[in-house]
Amino acid sequence: MRPLFHPAIEDVRPEAILHALSDPERAAIFAQIAGGGSGGTCAALANMRERVIPKSSLSNHIKVLREAGLIRCERQGVEMRNHSRCSELDERFPGLAMAILSAYGWLPREAKAD
Amino acid sequence: MRPLFHPAIEDVRPEAILHALSDPERAAIFAQIAGGGSGGTCAALANMRERVIPKSSLSNHIKVLREAGLIRCERQGVEMRNHSRCSELDERFPGLAMAILSAYGWLPREAKAD
DNA sequence: ATCAACAGTTCCGAACTTCCGAACTATGGA
DNA sequence: TCCATAGTTCGGAAGTTCGGAACTGTTGAT
Numbered sequence: 001m002r003p004l005f006h007p008a009i010e011d012v013r014p015e016a017i018l019h020a021l022s023d024p025e026r027a028a029i030f031a032q033i034a035g036g037g038s039g040g041t042c043a044a045l046a047n048m049r050e051r052v053i054p055k056s057s058l059s060n061h062i063k064v065l066r067e068a069g070l071i072r073c074e075r076q077g078v079e080m081r082n083h084s085r086c087s088e089l090d091e092r093f094p095g096l097a098m099a100i101l102s103a104y105g106w107l108p109r110e111a112k113a114d
Numbered sequence: 115m116r117p118l119f120h121p122a123i124e125d126v127r128p129e130a131i132l133h134a135l136s137d138p139e140r141a142a143i144f145a146q147i148a149g150g151g152s153g154g155t156c157a158a159l160a161n162m163r164e165r166v167i168p169k170s171s172l173s174n175h176i177k178v179l180r181e182a183g184l185i186r187c188e189r190q191g192v193e194m195r196n197h198s199r200c201s202e203l204d205e206r207f208p209g210l211a212m213a214i215l216s217a218y219g220w221l222p223r224e225a226k227a228d
Numbered sequence: 229a230t231c232a233a234c235a236g237t238t239c240c241g242a243a244c245t246t247c248c249g250a251a252c253t254a255t256g257g258a
Numbered sequence: 259t260c261c262a263t264a265g266t267t268c269g270g271a272a273g274t275t276c277g278g279a280a281c282t283g284t285t286g287a288t
Contacts, residue, residue, distance in 0.1 A: 014141075019133075054276080054277050056277055057275090099214075100128070103131070191255065192254080192264055193264055
């Protein structure tokens with residue numbers, strides 16, 4: 001499997017980010033990846049909270065996040081490592097990812113106002 | 115036509131906001147309303163930029179924005195006044211609406227970083 | 229080499245959502 | 259009353275999403 005498609009940071013569109021994160025399940029996956037906790041493999045993500053996500057759905061969610069420019073995925077042996085593109089994104093759209101995660105109440109590690 | 119449904123600010127869900135604003139056309143309508151320029155009637159919004167929006171679509175966009183909690187609509191005579199709920203929203207989800215409008219490059223009046 | 233096991237992807241049909249023209253409703257003025 | 263104006267609802271065509279079953283690609287064992 002050749003390197004998966006990732007948009008260049010300047011090609012990332014705000015509507016794609018909002019669309020990707022407008023699904024709470026997908027936003028939770030992104031929060032998990034951004035938090036760095038699980039190591040970011042699909043298997044780790046699949047049963048992160050009470051809900052078990054079918055793997056075809058998870059694969060699709062990850063594809064949507066990747067194509068929106070939110071995460072970067074690379075194969076490492078048999079599994080896939082997913083990591084967030086937060087710092088690049090924050091340069092392009094300052095405060096956006098953070099405001100969204102914080103609206104969901106899932107800020108990765110920073111302080112939270114409310 | 116009795117008062118239209120508007121969610122209480124504490125019932126506003128982040129996914130609804132992101133979904134509403136993940137359509138660039140709808141986000142542009144919201145920016146226009148938030149900017150306050152047009153007076154916010156549908157007719158004024160319909161032909162705001164090069165694109166003419168069919169009125170059934172516009173009505174639907176406004177409904178989505180209203181039910182997401184982004185705008186407040188009230189009939190005034192024969193027309194409808196739409197205004198944004200930015201200040202309430204900013205208390206509930208600090209920085210969210212601003213980060214989104216700024217990502218689209220449509221910040222209502224404040225300064226812009228990049 | 230062959231095989232099995234595992235991690236993730238693709239395919240495709242059912243269910244859901246979106247778009248927009250035509251028909252409708254509500255308000256105000258003559 | 260009847261008309262014009264501003265917006266809403268209806269309905270069907272087109273598009274999107276979800277998830278089970280079948281597939282691919284990688285590793286490790288025999």
